[in-house]
């Protein structure tokens with residue numbers, strides 16, 4: 267079977283890894299990369315020994331990719347993904363899908379009309395620990411998620427909610443499978459013009475509750491999720507992909523705590539995500555995380571941002587009105 271012709275648009279911090287991984291996937295042929303920054307495109311292209319471009323239309327017409335990853339800054343996702351889709355190219359768009367719901371809906375319409383695959387890069391769904399707990403968690407009563415790290419000026423077009431919290435929102439929505447009935451949130455701008463620290467509480471129609479705390483101004487790096495179920499609680503370390511399961515059992519008339527560390531295969535989440543994208547393109551399947559999930563996570567993130575704004579601490583006055591529009 268002919269390998270699929272893949273390309274990457276935007277080969278910065280994350281896009282370089284998309285390009286590298288495509289060279290390692292069976293059934294994928296990386297036919298070229300494109301970056302507006304010519305020296306960056308040249309550096310990555312020469313390292314991988316593949317054609318590189320700094321003009322999108324030239325990349326599309328000369329490299330002729332059948333499918334691309336869009337890994338440009340978030341505020342440019344929409345324009346770049348739309349151009350790719352309009353040229354009949356399947357798209358994996360990094361998270362958050364777009365910065366407004368209307369843009370996400372527009373991409374959904376174009377992809378559906380053209381019968382193209384449109385996957386959203388919510389990479390944590392391909393984290394082996396999340397894949398493991400997705401199969402075993404049945405009654406999440408309370409979830410607590412923390413995603414912290416030191417400040418980096420690299421992401422300068424969105425705040426910590428669209429940059430980091432969106433991962434946790436997507437994972438929690440996928441685990442609960444029920445509608446959110448109430449959101450409250452707070453946040454602060456500390457080092458950038460967007461919120462750098464934020465906390466959100468959510469209540470779901472089925473009674474589940476979640477608390478998500480994110481920060482990009484913390485000394486230490488932490489990526490953790492705790493899930494309370496009626497008879498046990500689970501802890502997920504996103505970085506090591508470890509899960510621990512805590513239960514109380516009765517022994518000799520006293521309660522003792524038992525901790526299990528389930529063993530399951532671990533793999534690079536990005537590799538699993540891109541392999542899935544290539545197989546969806548090959549077989550015309552719907553992706554595990556499609557645009558509907560990406561849009562839903564974005565809607566919740568925008569509600570969180572509105573709460574932060576109404577708290578009086580945000581600086582997002584002008585942009586927030588546009589986000590839902």
Ligand code: NAD
Nearest residue numbers: 276277278279280281301302303337338339340360361389
């Ligand atoms: P980055 O700034 O390091 O890289 C972006 C690259 O895009 C740069 O090389 C830039 O020159 C290029 N670029 C800018 N405009 C372009 C255009 N119009 N056409 C082609 N190239 C263009 O940013 P990054 O950290 O790699 O983030 C990129 C995207 O990936 C963001 O949306 C971010 O949210 C997402 N991201 C996702 C994860 C994840 O865990 N899934 C992690 C990091 C970043």
